[in-house]
Amino acid sequence: MKKTLIIGASTNPQRYSFLAANRLVNHGYPIVMLGLKEDQVAENQIQTEKPILSDIDTVTLYIGPGHQPQWYEYVINLKPKRVIFNPGTENEEFEHLLKKEGIEILEACTLVLISIGAY
Numbered sequence: 001m002k003k004t005l006i007i008g009a010s011t012n013p014q015r016y017s018f019l020a021a022n023r024l025v026n027h028g029y030p031i032v033m034l035g036l037k038e039d040q041v042a043e044n045q046i047q048t049e050k051p052i053l054s055d056i057d058t059v060t061l062y063i064g065p066g067h068q069p070q071w072y073e074y075v076i077n078l079k080p081k082r083v084i085f086n087p088g089t090e091n092e093e094f095e096h097l098l099k100k101e102g103i104e105i106l107e108a109c110t111l112v113l114i115s116i117g118a119y
Contacts (some may be wrong), residue, residue: 001029002119003055005078007071008062009033009046016086017062020110027114032056050074060084060110065091076101084110 002023010017017033018041021075024031026040032053032064035046056078068091076097082104085091095105106113113119 002057003032004058004060004083004105005029005053005056005080005110006031006033006060007075008064009041010062011039011046011066015062016109016111020060020062020086020114023111023114027119029119040099048066053078057079058082058084060086061089062086065094066088068094072097076103079103084108086110 006021007015007022008017012018017052021031021033021044022042025044025082031042031044033041033044033046034050036048037046039046039047057080059075059078072094080103084106085095086109087105090107098105
């Protein structure tokens with residue numbers, strides 16, 4: 001299964017990152033979550049640091065373009081197969097950097113991709 005890193009994880013049930021975490025886990029996808037506050041969602045810990053990770057297939061973003069520059073190097077160094085820019089997170093500069101590294105870019109909604117079986 002595609003190990004997924006959620007950047008912008010939240011414990012707020014109104015947030016799409018919360019819904020995505022639960023939906024991914026319910027569909028059997030292993031997740032790692034990074035957010036502003038340590039807590040738990042879908043029986044997984046939200047981490048506040050940038051841990052060294054391996055085998056990340058997908059990074060799904062839930063942070064706006066203004067907060068993304070601090071993540072550029074970290075995400076690129078993870079060497080994921082793809083990065084999903086959920087609605088409102090699209091960022092031409094970041095997308096260009098990722099494409100240069102051979103990382104697939106999707107401007108899509110993680111929740112929709114899961115619901116239609118295209119994740």
